[in-house]
Amino acid sequence: MTLAEELESYLPAGATLRFGQLQLSRTPEGSFVACHADDRTMLPKLEEIDSISGLRDLAKCDGSGEFRPLKTAPTLKSGWKTQSSSAKDFLRRLDAIYPGVFATWVAYDRNEHGPTSLRRTLDRQTGMYRFAGTITDQMANRIMRELCSPGCLRKIAWPLNDQCIVSKIKREPMSIPVICTEACTFAISRARELAKEAYDRENAPGN
Ligand code: SF4
Known part of the structure; x- marks a missing residue:
């Protein structure tokens, strides 16, 4: 179809x-x-x-x-x-x-496109964004809480890492879900900022 x-x-x-x-x-x-x-x-x-x-x-x-x-x-x-x-x-x-939002939902629903874990997305980054992969799980949760949840309509379908099991998003009656199967550039950028802030704190003179 x-x-x-x-x-x-x-x-x-x-x-x-x-x-x-x-x-x-x-x-x-x-x-x-x-x-x-x-x-x-x-x-x-x-x-x-x-x-x-x-x-x-x-x-x-x-x-x-x-x-x-x-x-x-x-x-x-x-x-x-x-x-x-x-x-x-x-x-x-x-x-x-x-x-692409409707296509993403259909591919996910047909099991043709699985979500990519946040760790895998961050580990794939190169150049200045490589640093983003050093965030802690708490920082990752903070990104979801402060960036994704208030600022985006997508429901997160990806797990934090490949070992986490997340339940599959189901379509509610009379709706087409708007889902996120892979962290976007805004989330990656925020991860880099948080990682850099933590690095700067740990390496501040006197520490
Ligand atoms: S990672 Fe980006 S696209 Fe996905 S839910 Fe968060 S803000 Fe939305």
Whole structure:
């Protein structure tokens, strides 16, 4: 089954789903519609965005014009909708807002793409980021608590290390999970900062 066919089966005519901050719906005639979940009760009044580039522009900044470097940050602008009669085209529209997120979920759900542990991701880093691999488990938990949990909609599917067993994320009714199968560059950067702070503390004059 292609990704577009999979999306079509998740969203039969008349159905509604939550996908991150989006509400996805399918009209009885079969058209796919997406809007910000906060706007779900005012669909007819919303401004329509009818191009992939328009949706990419929408996802670039939050409501106050601040750049959104992380596309799964919970800061998507509201006040718009987009619709298409083709599942393939609708998927491209979703990808403009949440790049690759639907594909990641489907591959994970089909057991075609397993998560990469945080330690493995950090151990693969080279150059100035190699240092990130020296973080303690406490620092790793701090990254999840302070960066991932408040700043990102993705549910973490990766374990801390290859020995940890984590339960598989399940799809809740009427939703498509937004998941993280590998730590992103923001988490790696934060790991490097924490590792460097610890190194500087330990090697400060007088220690
Ligand atoms: S590591 Fe994953 S969950 Fe954490 S901020 Fe990055 S993408 Fe989001």
